[in-house]
Amino acid sequence: MASLPGSIAFDEYGRPFIIIRDQERQxxxxxxxxxxxxxxxxxxxxxxxxxxxxxxxxxxxxxxxxxxxxxxxxxxxxxxxxxxxxxxxxxxxxxxxxxxxxxxxxxxxxxxxxxxxxxxxxxxxxxxxxxxxxxxxxxxxxxxxxxxxxxxxxxFPVSAEDPEPLIKVAMTTLGSKIINKCHRQMAEIAVKAVLSVANFETRDVNFELIKVEGKVGGRLEDTMLVKGVVIDKTMSHPQMPKELRNVKLAILTCPFEPPKPKTKHKLDVTSVEDYKDLRKYEQEKFIEMVDLVKKAGATLAICQWGFDDEANHLLLQKQLPAVRWVGGPEIELIAIATGGRIVPRFEELSPDKLGTAGLVREISFGTTKDRMLVIEECSNSRAVTILVRGGNAMIVEEAKRSLHDALCIVRSLVQEPRVxxxxxxxxxxxxxxxxxxxxxxxxxxxxxxxxxxxxxxxxxxxxxxxxxxxxxxxxxxxxxxxxxxxxxxxxxxxxxxxxxxxxxxxxxxxxxxxxxxxxxxxxxxxxxxxxxxxxxxxxxxxx
The missing domain is CATH 1.10.560.10 (GroEL-like equatorial domain)
Incomplete structure (x- = not known):
């Protein structure tokens, strides 16, 4: 009997397997x-x-x-x-x-x-x-x-009252980057952003409160710092108001749609009356959801999921502005900035879970009229957003990378002020x-x-x-x-x-x-x- 090109071993269940010798192939x-x-x-x-x-x-x-x-x-x-x-x-x-x-x-x-x-x-x-x-x-x-x-x-002197030394360090970092033609402005933005969220008692900087958002169009010089949150969204309906003051935000991770039965059985609509009943049920559910949000005292609904045209028109009729398809990280940042709670069910919504903001407005850019939503004057006003502009996506991405380096080096100086x-x-x-x-x-x-x-x-x-x-x-x-x-x-x-x-x-x-x-x-x-x-x-x- 020819010998096997290897040896037999056993696993933890006693089952044999062969270890092949592969030295000649190494x-x-x-x-x-x-x-x-x-x-x-x-x-x-x-x-x-x-x-x-x-x-x-x-x-x-x-x-x-x-x-x-x-x-x-x-x-x-x-x-x-x-x-x-x-x-x-x-x-x-x-x-x-x-x-x-x-x-x-x-x-x-x-x-x-x-x-x-x-x-x-x-x-x-x-x-x-x-x-x-x-x-x-x-x-x-x-x-x-x-x-x-x-x-x-x-x-190195690090203080919120005199940011000039920090700006000079940030300029050194940005001097070797592609955006060095406006590196003074970028350095000022980076320093202001870090100082806004820095805690000088604990010598720490919470980067979670700084968001860097990019939007193609305009010039690098149009880059700005917003004391609040900027999200690449608009109001869900074009007729909803573009500017809201003293806003109470309901931050929702539940969709504006009727609950679906958790069953394998399917629903057959065989007559006009059945269809009307189903439509009536959906409308009642929509109205109930909107009423629950209004009852909690919310003046703006921010939803992680989308909603169909019917729900959208109902929100407009009930005078409840809404924003849909807001991503998970953005929802979390909005909750931190506004002091609100993320609510997974309409029934759990209450006045104490609402976030507050002094101003929510849509801003538009250039001839293309690209729009973004800005949430400012938040209750936790330490959250900031840097909105980077640039002629094309490549410039915007490189500017974001450069700003990240500047933010990090200013944070290092807050943590250890030696140079x-x-x-x-x-x-x-x-x-x-x-x-x-x-x-x-x-x-x-x-x-x-x-x-x-x-x-x-x-x-x-x-x-x-x-x-x-x-x-x-x-x-x-x-x-x-x-x-x-x-x-x-x-x-x-x-x-x-x-x-x-x-x-x-x-x-x-x-x-x-x-x-x-x-x-x-x-x-x-x-x-x-x-x-x-x-x-x-x-x-x-x-x-």
Whole structure:
């Protein structure tokens, strides 16, 4: 009897199954070959988005399989929409996403730094240094760099009374985006939005209260901040009033339609009388529903579901304005803003469950007369909406992404009001500190320290390259000036103003963002350096 190409095992129920040996169909990378493969994949990803760094960085055009075009220079968006197959490439995508989720800014810089660290690690591996010693050295160097960041960080005034410093930080974030032609206005909108919902006692910002809504048409300059909620809906009937004052809102998740019998039996209408009875029953139910809403004292019904023309006309006759097909997240935001309760059944509606708003109005845009509904002067007036305008959908989406970065960086400053200076100034200061400490080490980790210091210089180098400067000369000059003067605000003059002092140029970055970039990049590189065995299917596409 021929033996099976595998072995028999049993599951928890005692049923046998065969484990097929598939070693001959596996492709395997081990040792230095695996590490080199990882480093090469990471470098390709980092080099792809390196040119997007800084105020003069280039944009990327991404085309989805169904032909949808995205133009952006936001690192997280570029990586998310790239079709990355290599597993290490996917780790870098997750790294960028982690930075985006935690901080919101620095998504390009963190990947560029990780790529540079791995590039330096490759040279150390060629010298015969064990990857574990490199990883440990990187971790120690990261601690030293973070210590240096904490020393050079400056306290930052954050208050609702004087938003100007926060606006300058938001302008730094938006300076590298596609919307930089009106980045002062966008920065002001972002700061006002965050200050409206910020709690300075707990040092927290509830992002759930800030909604960013986009509407194609108009110019970017038409973008505005609404102290309330904007929804892309209109009144359900064109003859309903377009403006309501001192509104009581009934927020409903039950439809304006007769209840359907929960049975498998079907209803046969065989005569005119049966049809009239059914229609009369439906009308009575409609009237009962509308009366229940009116009885609770509501002057506007906001419904998650639709309703037919008959119910719509009845609402008009009973003088009860209504809005239909309002989505779940929008319903929740309206409930938070107006202080109302979401009601699942008409019978449960009562005056204490109604939301209140000072003004509900329809606004229309341009020649197309596109209309949206604005709910203002809410009882919980902290809820705000940013209404982004733009010439096409691509511009609107990129503006929304840019505003998200600005909102996140202002939130970071509310949570921790300390800043460092941009233009690569903080990275150069950390690089000098790490390189200095390398001279004091007698162990093998000194090589990793020097490599980490060189990797930190990748950010100012990329900024200089993307600004059309002679990268090596610009970096050497600034390093010499920082080393001689000890001024950690000296960075790459990307805008070529003739003044490399980032403090005077107001190029400011959040300490929290910069610290997170260093820690996340180092952790990922340390993880990659410890992977020395990779198996994949026989076709070896990813290897």
């Amino acid at each position: 492709k395997r990378l081990t040792g230095i070959d695996a590490l080199k493969s990882h480093i090469m994949a990471a470098q390709q990803i980092a080099n792809t988005i390196r040119t997007s760094l800084g105020p003069k960085g280039l944009d990327k055009m991404l085309v989805s399989p169904d032909g949808e075009v995205t133009v952006t220079n936001d690192g997280a968006t570029i990586l998310k929409q790239m079709d990355v197959e290599h597993q290490i490439g996917k780790l870098l995508v997750q790294l960028s996403q982690s930075q985006d989720d935690e901080i919101g800014d620095g998504t390009t810089g963190v990947v560029v730094l990780a790529g540079a660290l791995l590039e330096q690690a490759s040279a150390l591996l060629d010298q015969g240094i064990h990857p574990i010693r490199i990883a440990d050295g990187y971790e120690l160097a990261c601690q030293k760099a973070v210590e240096r960041l904490d020393k050079i960080a400056e306290m 460092v200076y941009g233009g690569g100034a903080a990275e150069i200061a950390c690089s000098l500190a790490v390189a200095q400490h390398a001279h004091e080490l007698a162990s093998l980790e000194q090589y990793a320290f020097r490599a980490f210091a060189e990797a930190l210089e990748s950010t100012p180098l990329a900024l200089a390259e993307n600004s059309g400067l002679s990268a090596i000369h610009a970096l050497a000059e600034i390093k010499a000036k920082q080393s001689a003067s000890g001024d950690s605000a000296l960075g790459i003059d990307c805008m070529q103003t003739g003044n490399p002092n980032m403090r005077e140029q107001h190029v400011i970055e959040s300490l929290r963002s910069k610290r997170q970039q260093l820690i996340l990049a180092t952790q990922l590189v340390k993880m990659i350096l410890k992977i020395d065995d990779v198996r994949s299917p026989a076709d070896g596409r990813n290897m």
